[in-house]
Amino acid sequence: MKQLIKMTTLLLTLSLASSITTASSIDKGRTLAKELCSKCHSIDKKSQSTNKAAPPFRIFSEKWPLESLEEALAEGIVVGHNDMPVFKFNPEQITDFLAFLSSLKIKDVSEEK
Ligand code: HEC
Numbered sequence: 273m274k275q276l277i278k279m280t281t282l283l284l285t286l287s288l289a290s291s292i293t294t295a296s297s298i299d300k301g302r303t304l305a306k307e308l309c310s311k312c313h314s315i316d317k318k319s320q321s322t323n324k325a326a327p328p329f330r331i332f333s334e335k336w337p338l339e340s341l342e343e344a345l346a347e348g349i350v351v352g353h354n355d356m357p358v359f360k361f362n363p364e365q366i367t368d369f370l371a372f373l374s375s376l377k378i379k380d381v382s383e384e385k
Pocket residue numbers: 305308309310311312313323325326327349351352353354355356357359
């Protein structure tokens with residue numbers, strides 16, 4: 273039951289994200305990821321992360337509800353990042369970034385088939 277609620281929340285978040293965001297938002301999110309995160313994390317659908325310890329971004333939306341990532345971004349990501357500087361995103365950047373993450377996930381699913 274708890275799992276079901278979690279899934280529902282995730283789906284709601286994803287559909288919300290895709291309805292309020294535009295392609296340009298996704299592009300801006302990708303640029304952000306590229307500038308700030310890609311030197312360690314993989315930000316595309318296939319490649320390995322440059323820093324082997326850093327999880328590829330495409331698994332993020334499977335691992336966490338995007339809304340909890342949203343909070344983490346607003347407060348500054350600190351979790352378990354020995355090698356990683358603390359990032360703080362403003363609300364617009366967060367919307368863009370999450371749009372980008374959802375786009376990775378959705379494309380992933382459809383292109384795996
Ligand atoms: C200098 C390298 C580096 C950069 C730059 C970097 N990360 Fe990371 N990140 C890591 C490493 C290494 C881990 C794995 C840490 C661990 O598991 O202990 C990680 C893990 C994470 C996690 C998972 C945390 C968890 O609890 O498992 C998130 C979310 C994350 N990074 C987000 C980001 C975002 C968003 C950016 C860009 C704004 C970014 N990272 C930039 C190195 C980096």
